Amino acid sequence: MTETTRDLDGQVDVSGYSFEKAVAELESIVARLERGDVALDESIAIYERGEALKKHCENLLTAAENRIEKIRLDRAGKVQGVEPLDGE
Template sequence: MAESATAPDVSGYSFEKAVAELETIVARLERGDVALDESISIYERGEALKKHCETLLSAAENRIEKIRLDRSGKPQAVEPLDGE
């Protein structure tokens, strides 16, 4: 799987698709059977996928916070999303 030298465009990926590809990249890197140049290339793609997933998660958190507002726009016992 040869990767291009330019930054990968993953902006159209769903969260699930990005995570699946990221898991594949991690597995390949953990096996250690990838040439150095290709390792760097797929690592960069993994970074792009990770950032995309973080962006999607942040957007989802923001949407949840908006849903938790009452009709007048006042917060209703907002709790952290991670249960802290």
């Protein structure tokens, strides 16, 4: 049995979720909220959970973007090095 880590609000911690797992759960939350058959208190709780998942996904995407590099070539077409994709 695996141990579940919870954050300060008692929610299951999403920091270890893969991007795909976080998006899948976020899509599930959106579908539940769009159906409109969730009690107000539960709607608020799952909305907050969705916000945490959204932030986690944004952080994962930013980290992935920061890892992407473009290859820099010299005039002869030989690899000279790499630089950030956005030219930073």
